[in-house]
Amino acid sequence: MSTGDTSKIPNSLQEHWMPFTSNKDFKENPRLITGAKGVYLTNHKGKTMIDASSGLFCNPFGHGRKEITEAVAKQLEQLDYCQPFQQGFGGSFELATKISRHTPGNLNRIFYTICGSTAVETAIKIAIAYHRAKGNSQKFRFVGRERAYHGMNIGATSVGGMINNVKTFASVLMPGVLHMRHTHLPEHKFISGQPETGAELADDLERLCANFGGENIAACIVEPIAGSTGTLVPPKGYLNRLRKICDKHGILLIFDEVITGWGRTGSAFASQEFGVIPDMMTMAKATTNGVVPMGVVASKEEIYDAVMDASPKGAVELFHGYTYSGIPVSVAAALAVQSIIEKEDIFNRAKDMAPYFQKGLFTLKDIDVVDNIRGYGMMGGIDMKMNVKPGKAGFECFKACYEAGVNFKATGDCLIIAPQFICEEKHIDEIIDKLRTGITNYQKNQKN
Numbered sequence: 001m002s003t004g005d006t007s008k009i010p011n012s013l014q015e016h017w018m019p020f021t022s023n024k025d026f027k028e029n030p031r032l033i034t035g036a037k038g039v040y041l042t043n044h045k046g047k048t049m050i051d052a053s054s055g056l057f058c059n060p061f062g063h064g065r066k067e068i069t070e071a072v073a074k075q076l077e078q079l080d081y082c083q084p085f086q087q088g089f090g091g092s093f094e095l096a097t098k099i100s101r102h103t104p105g106n107l108n109r110i111f112y113t114i115c116g117s118t119a120v121e122t123a124i125k126i127a128i129a130y131h132r133a134k135g136n137s138q139k140f141r142f143v144g145r146e147r148a149y150h151g152m153n154i155g156a157t158s159v160g161g162m163i164n165n166v167k168t169f170a171s172v173l174m175p176g177v178l179h180m181r182h183t184h185l186p187e188h189k190f191i192s193g194q195p196e197t198g199a200e201l202a203d204d205l206e207r208l209c210a211n212f213g214g215e216n217i218a219a220c221i222v223e224p225i226a227g228s229t230g231t232l233v234p235p236k237g238y239l240n241r242l243r244k245i246c247d248k249h250g251i252l253l254i255f256d257e258v259i260t261g262w263g264r265t266g267s268a269f270a271s272q273e274f275g276v277i278p279d280m281m282t283m284a285k286a287t288t289n290g291v292v293p294m295g296v297v298a299s300k301e302e303i304y305d306a307v308m309d310a311s312p313k314g315a316v317e318l319f320h321g322y323t324y325s326g327i328p329v330s331v332a333a334a335l336a337v338q339s340i341i342e343k344e345d346i347f348n349r350a351k352d353m354a355p356y357f358q359k360g361l362f363t364l365k366d367i368d369v370v371d372n373i374r375g376y377g378m379m380g381g382i383d384m385k386m387n388v389k390p391g392k393a394g395f396e397c398f399k400a401c402y403e404a405g406v407n408f409k410a411t412g413d414c415l416i417i418a419p420q421f422i423c424e425e426k427h428i429d430e431i432i433d434k435l436r437t438g439i440t441n442y443q444k445n446q447k448n
């Protein structure tokens with residue numbers, strides 16, 4: 001195997017403790033990305049790979065977008081930073097207005113955070129602040145779901161439901177968090193779109209209300225489609241049923257749209273796609289096309305009003321915020337993304353490409369080591385058959401696909417596929433062809 005251009009490998013790889021990475025494995029055989037343009041990435045060996053997961057679901061509008069680079073550069077020259085507490089600048093207000101045009105219902109109050117995790121933790125705090133403002137301070141519990149990923153700070157880890165993310169940190173997680181079962185049933189085999197069965201799994205929330213008192217539950221948070229655990233699409237009727245149970249018990253429903261937001265399903269948000277309006281929504285990733293960090297919480301107007309009304313004029317109404325909440329550089333990138341969305345009719349573009357992508361994805365069904373495939377819109381998950389221990393098949397297969405020229409993320413034994421919305425049919429074909437080559441090579445290696 002060629003070692004490529006080793007001048008692109010730093011002298012030492014030891015000091016950087018990499019996140020969510022098998023550091024020992026990586027440092028023996030590094031995979032460094034040196035360039036990105038459109039739907040392609042280049043690695044330090046000079047090899048070009050197609051990006052089949054939009055980075056970590058965050059660059060759907062393509063790499064190296066000039067409009068974004070120029071907007072960011074211009075902003076840095078004009079106003080590089082302005083403190084976000086008791087002060088502001090025009091861009092963040094302009095962006096909030098634009099975001100609120102896309103959010104469903106009256107989720108028109110926009111709070112900026114740094115990333116998806118901080119958006120989730122902020123939504124948790126807003127839920128508590130809202131209930132206190134309404135005189136319901138006893139509502140302290142949160143309900144999450146198994147196989148959920150909401151990020152990695154304490155709040156987001158607590159409501160998340162991926163065991164490896166939780167078990168080391170169990171002693172410091174939030175108290176009072178309950179989990180519903182996930183929505184993936186054994187009969188959900190090779191389904192593109194929403195499964196017909198499983199809506200009754202939403203009744204887990206009703207059961208938690210019966211056992212712990214609905215009057216004690218502040219909010220229920222779900223990803224409308226669980227992304228990081230491999231596109232677990234909600235069964236038909238599931239989200240509506242959650243909505244009804246939340247209404248019955250005065251529980252706020254939070255949709256974590258960090259992955260599903262900004263067109264991934266073919267609608268602006270999964271909320272519109274599935275016709276269910278939550279009380280709050282979180283977003284991040286594609287908000288800036290992933291090039292600079294930004295998270296967002298959109299809240300219903302009643303929530304904002306209740307928190308405002310609970311404080312006298314002149315007081316800070318919500319004791320929460322970040323040094324980097326809605327800073328100029330992130331806002332500039334997000335405003336440039338808004339104009340790309342508008343000019344390129346991005347949501348319809350994703351919607352139009354989705355059937356072609358789904359069709360291609362499911363052609364991989366015949367490969368022996370593929371155990372299951374799920375998909376919705378421009379997202380899909382391919383489960384690999386377990387190989388000796390959980391996670392090995394996913395990681396080995398990811399490496400085989402990387403060698404075959406297609407890059408994505410694997411979680412456990414699931415390959416996470418989320419093409420960019422700017423993909424043309426030929427790019428989808430290339431992704432699927434290279435996935436077939438990579439997965440088949442992995443399969444051959446297992447037999448040898």
Ligand SMILES: Cc1ncc(COP(=O)(O)O)c(C=O)c1O
Pocket residue numbers: 056115116117118120149150151152223227228256257258259284285
């Ligand atoms: C649904 C969801 N919520 C929250 C997060 C956390 O986002 P971040 O890594 O930006 O903190 C992620 C990240 O993948 C996510 O998929």
